[in-house]
Amino acid sequence: MAFETRLEQLTAHHAAELVRRGEISSVELTRATLERIAALDDTIHAYLTVTAERALAQARDADARRAHLRRVGETPPPLLGVPMTIKDVISTQGVTTTAGSRILENFAPVYDAAVIEKLHAAGAHLIGKTNPDEFAMGSSTENSAFGVTRNPWDLERVPGGSSGGSAAAMAADEGIFALGTDTGGSVRQPASFTNTVGLRPSYGRVSRWGVIAFASSLDQVGPMTKDVRDAALILQCIAGSDARDSTTVDSPVPNYVEALGQATEPSLQGLRVGVPREYFIAGLAPQVETALRAALTHLETLGAEIHTVQLPHTQYALPTYYLLAPAEASANLARYDSVKYGLRVDAPGDVWDVMRATRGRGFGAEVKRRIMLGAYALSAGYYDAYYLKAQKVRTLIKQDFDNAFAQVDVLVSATTPTPAFRIGEKTDDPLQMYLADIFTLAQPLAGIPALCLPCGFSDGLPIGLQIMARAFDETTMLRVAYAYEQTTDWHTRKPDLSRAAI
Template sequence: MSAAMNELITSTANELAEKLSAKEVSSEEVTQAHLDRISEVDEQVHAFLHVNTEEALAVAREVDSIRAAGGDDAAALHPLAGVPIAIKDLIVTVGQPTTAGSRMLEGWMSPYDATVIKKIRAAKLPMLGKTNLDEFAMGSSTEHSAFGPTRNPWDLERIPGGSGGGSAAAVAAFEAPLALGTDTGGSIRQPGAVTGTVGVKPTYGAVSRYGAIAMASSLDQIGPVSRSVLDAALLQELVGGHDPFDSTSLTDSFDTLVSAARNGSVEGLRIGVVKELGGEGFQPGVEARFRDALEMLRGAGAEVVEVSCPNFRYALGAYYLIMPSEVSSNLAKFDGVRYGLRVLPKEGPLTIERVMGATRAAGFGEEAKRRIILGTYALSAGYYDAYYGSAQKVRTLIQRDFDAAFAKADVLISPTAPTTAFRLGEKLDDPLAMYLNDVATIPANLAGVPGLSLPGGLADEDGLPVGIQLLAPAREDARLYKVGAALESLLEAQWGGPLLSKAPVLGAAKTGEVN
């Protein structure tokens, strides 16, 4: 691969946008470079379930034509026009299959676009394709996809996180400069942590969920995956905003995110270290990089204080009652009659019940079935108050913990995940161990507050990426980007550049070269 082509795929989205605006490169060149990269490495990484070659190049050529013509149309182009993007295959998209990583929807073509896709089309970002995920977003490793696991570009024998491991791996492997994911309990942030990328869960309702196949409606949130905090801010500003098609959509304006990211600072801010999100169960190398980040923040003028959120210790249990209960409800429509796959029983009478049983047995994988059964039980007569009702009470206590913590600190900080990426297959037979990977990310979803994960360095034990998580009060996404950009700058000054430039990409030497 030529040096020029290397630069096209390793640049940040903002850097590409500036080059495109200055006509130093064309969108067709940039898009083709990423499509070539996908052809070269995705057989190993398996980040994509569908590659959208023809449409992506057509959009790129359209952007180039508009820029070449100049005038008002060129001036009106979005700053990210012509910058390619990948889409998690949970977000419905006209002209491309949307499978949710499940046999239940294999080959399904949506008749409408999600709101975020409409905005991407209007801004003319070439969509490279749809990325792999755990089935219906249920998992922490992207090993539960019906179409095979995605692999971590840092080490192909390790997981890329989940459920949105495909989006994170695509960005980390230089197959896409930007991606969209969804975060229900950490499915943008946790993959970001283990792949050395940036992942953001916006405030609940800041980005429309219309067109995202629902897993747990009160927890799901679409958000950006990128290589820099500024890139994430650019993408969230593009896809965010009020949407009348989403009844939970906020009417607030989130148009200061890019400005906040461009003016990152922690001077005079109080950074709250969450006492309950560390210690036992957290890998020593993760905690070491976290302590390094705290020292950098102190050196940059922040006041670091400890805060206690005692009910966070119950967050995992509450989440794994609320989430499967909503899963049970949301996936009930895939019954072999109304939506998705239909499998007829091999023998016996052809009743709706038997068709439903045969369809769901064939269409859902093991993890999806586990969560449906758990949720159905939690919602059943006689158990609703004891399980689902009690979990919702814990959710309220967690929200109050956040309120008390934010009275003492402007933002909260913790490791994003307790460990670095584990090996493929290592935790498949132990669901509880798998669920513990989300222990630090789940509280934000239960409370609806925004969270950002950025690369915190490499663990001493294995040389794999560590994630640092920042949390802000609801609706204060700009504050999150301001602090995130400041910490990113401090960390990169120490490393001498972006963490991904240090990655042994697909087995290459740690030289920053892309094979």
């Protein structure tokens, strides 16, 4: 059929609808996406693994299944025939899952993560695994052991991190929809840098069974998509409790897609939007602040009331996060012991020498830094001063949000203080790199959901708007995001990659 949009540019909800109606086949959709990856990914390097043959075989199965369901008069599942792009910290059965680390370079999981099972049940099939910072530790994807990913908007800049590969794939149309993981902003910050949508669900909303652990009290899986409707649709498919992850909360999953409301003439009448004063820091780039203020004005024209609120412990989120997350990481990464799976370096000596050598050579610089920092914060004599102190401040940070959400329905801020930075710009100074996450650390500490969507540009680089909501109130967050998106056109802009294609 004649089609104005190239197939790889489609969103998941649109692609699924076209497949459902028989206007395109899953094979056509999958092939177009694979061709796009083949043309661009030598330059962008969003993917570590592309499962081309398997994806086409599963696309053929999806087409056969659609034909069968049509014959018997049954409705196909919501993502039938749509390829999915998965961050390489999420286990995929039989498909290499590296977490961006040498220590897992040849690791092929023996089971699928719960979110993969759920997306399979929704009819989607895997097309490839994307580059992350090693063990999802980083803000630029430069910490991957397998090379940097480039930002499709400016190939000299980072796509953000740690889900930089998934974000770059969405921005470059090297995929239809993606999953990332977010511990301290790893879904939202790369979305902000690439003009895409990234949603971090409430802690406990999505099962982490089969997701390679970084910091277990903070990690969540989230959709990374080309629009807000897809974020709602994918969240719908992956949300829910799971007996295999005791940190999931047994709370009914609302119909997120239905909750989006009207696409035409959306209204936010009566909605109270809070703007945290503490998020206007000295390092906030003027063009980011301008875009944020314009977005607030826009929400006001849609009927929202804008209120200034206070989150007085905001500045403490960064040190709190960088004590708690590394502490949890140092415990989680103890499992890479050269015994059960992963790398083994056959150093001379005893089993401990082998273990030390394996971990010393298998982990990259940032992972070692965090293991060291975490082990120190947990060690005898320092536990109270660092780890316990940070857990107490976490309580204060959570109380800030509880107080704010007693006054307003959502909070709105910039996602990052600046647009995407240059590759190599911050790699020598870990603290500067950590500051890139300054607006995205407090929400995981409080367990609340947050979403980033496009809201402007600064010298050709995307700017993201962050919307936060009460724990388990993704519906309000999505409704605000959808109303904003449907009355602006930032999300429709695409990077010019005509010179990047081979």
